[in-house]
Each structure stands twice: as C-alpha cells, then as structure tokens.
Amino acid sequence: MKFKSVLFAVAALFALPAWAADLEVSGAFVRASPAMAGAGAGFLSIVNHGAADRLLGAEASVSKAVELHTHIKDGDVYRMRAVEAIAVPAHGTVQLKPGGDHIMFIGLSEPLKEGAKVAVTLKFEKAGAVKVEMPVLGVGAMGPAMMPGQGMPGQGMPGHGPMEHGKH
Numbered sequence: 001m002k003f004k005s006v007l008f009a010v011a012a013l014f015a016l017p018a019w020a021a022d023l024e025v026s027g028a029f030v031r032a033s034p035a036m037a038g039a040g041a042g043f044l045s046i047v048n049h050g051a052a053d054r055l056l057g058a059e060a061s062v063s064k065a066v067e068l069h070t071h072i073k074d075g076d077v078y079r080m081r082a083v084e085a086i087a088v089p090a091h092g093t094v095q096l097k098p099g100g101d102h103i104m105f106i107g108l109s110e111p112l113k114e115g116a117k118v119a120v121t122l123k124f125e126k127a128g129a130v131k132v133e134m135p136v137l138g139v140g141a142m143g144p145a146m147m148p149g150q151g152m153p154g155q156g157m158p159g160h161g162p163m164e165h166g167k168h
C-alpha cells in the first residue's frame with residue numbers, strides 16, 4: 001500500500017493523465033451542478049495499452065452513491081440508464097462524454113462548484129483502483145479545454161437537467 005501511495009503522490013505532482021497498469025486516464029472533468037440538482041455527472045477518456053478490461057464502478061466522497069450511466073435514445077428523448085460495467089477494449093479507447101457514458105454522482109453532499117476538484121477512485125476489473133482528480137467545470141462544459149471563464153455567460157447546454165433518470 002505504501003508503494004501505491006507514493007505512486008499516487010507522484011501522479012498528483014504531474015497531474016493528469018493518471019496511469020495504472022496499461023490504462024491511461026485523461027481529460028477527466030465533472031460538470032458543476034445547480035444548487036438543487038442533487039446529482040452530477042463526470043466524464044473522462046480511458047486509453048488502454050494492454051488487454052481488455054472493464055470499468056466496474058467508482059467511489060467518491062462527494063455523493064452517497066456513484067453509478068455508471070449510459071444514454072439510450074427513446075424516441076426523440078435521451079434517457080440515462082445505469083449500466084453494470086463499461087467495457088475497455090484491448091488497445092482501445094473509451095470516452096465517457098456528455099450524451100454518452102458517464103459517471104453519475106447521486107445524492108451530492110454539497111453542490112459541485114466550478115473550480116473545485118472531485119477525488120474519484122475508478123474500479124477496474126483487472127487494473128484495480130485508479131485514482132483520478134476531476135476538476136469541476138461549468139454546467140454545460142463539454143471538456144477540460146473549455147476552462148472556467150472562457151465561455152460566454154449562458155452559452156452552455158442544459159446538461160443533465162432535462163434528462164430523466166430511468167432507474168432512480
């Protein structure tokens with residue numbers, strides 16, 4: 001465990017991407033949540049340089065529960081649905097992004113404020129625990145490239161607001 005802690009400390013020094021075994025996690029971010037939202041969504045990219053793996057879940061202290069979600073198209077409406085795992089193909093890339101797969105923080109203990117950071121531990125079937133710091137970006141942010149303050153006020157997309165949680 002001590003060795004692992006040192007590894008994490010080094011990873012923190014150099015910020016992202018975080019490496020674990022053959023997995024490279026980058027571009028992680030969380031969207032700021034409106035004060036009353038109670039839930040938030042996180043996104044990231046996983047590049048797999050090795051054999052197939054699966055993301056089985058995640059842990060974070062910011063919310064009561066953390067689920068893996070995907071979006072399914074139901075007529076003209078996209079709905080979120082919890083999934084048991086997200087496949088990470090061998091030598092492939094998986095993108096958790098707005099409108100697709102994402103990490104859902106349910107039962108936030110406090111609103112996700114733009115500029116804060118959320119510590120998340122990803123749980124992979126083979127690679128095990130991978131810690132990642134997810135910066136909180138604007139409500140409608142599409143990725144870390146859109147830094148706080150760069151977007152025009154009110155330009156963002158509505159994010160998760162109008163979507164329905166099929167399983168909650």
Ligand SMILES: [Cu+2]
Pocket residue numbers: 041069070080081102103104
């Ligand atoms: Cu969701």
